[in-house]
Amino acid sequence: MTxxxxxxxxxxxxTFDRLEKVIEQFMSQxxxxxxxxxxxxxxxxxxxxxxxxxxxxxIHDLALLRPDIVKGLQRIIADFPEWxxxxxxxxxxxxxxxxxxxxxxxxxxxxxxxxxxxxxxxFQTIRYEGSRRAAEPGxxxxxx
Numbered sequence: 381m382t383x384x385x386x387x388x389x390x391x392x393x394x395t396f397d398r399l400e401k402v403i404e405q406f407m408s409q410x411x412x413x414x415x416x417x418x419x420x421x422x423x424x425x426x427x428x429x430x431x432x433x434x435x436x437x438x439i440h441d442l443a444l445l446r447p448d449i450v451k452g453l454q455r456i457i458a459d460f461p462e463w464x465x466x467x468x469x470x471x472x473x474x475x476x477x478x479x480x481x482x483x484x485x486x487x488x489x490x491x492x493x494x495x496x497x498x499x500x501x502x503f504q505t506i507r508y509e510g511s512r513r514a515a516e517p518g519x520x521x522x523x524x
Contacts (some may be wrong), residue, residue: 389421396429410449433463442503450508453485461487
């Protein structure tokens with residue numbers, strides 16, 4: 381017997397598969413996906429669906445933080461308002477010395493958890509229209 385929960389899971393899985401393909405095609409305009417031609421690339425669209433309405437993208441090149449790329453991803457996710465793209469910074473050589481950080485790209489907002497002090501100077505001033513900073517863990521202050 382198929383339950384409502386089963387149907388929801390199947391629907392989300394189909395949506396995930398569609399989004400994963402569209403996001404990878406879009407990102408391929410700006411860099412190489414991991415393991416294309418057997419080589420490490422500039423980004424990786426994580427192909428595992430974990431049951432949450434999100435697609436995870438790891439970027440290995442800070443140039444992929446460009447605002448026009450992030451805005452393009454927001455346009456893609458806009459047709460799926462209950463979904464988000466988790467856009468994580470995963471620069472090789474910095475897995476151990478940089479904290480987890482990235483962007484949560486949603487239809488109506490971008491939540492920014494980037495810790496720019498770790499970036500080279502040219503990436504420290506990058507900003508995103510319509511974004512807000514995430515609250516610091518343990519902080520009672522609302523994000524700006």
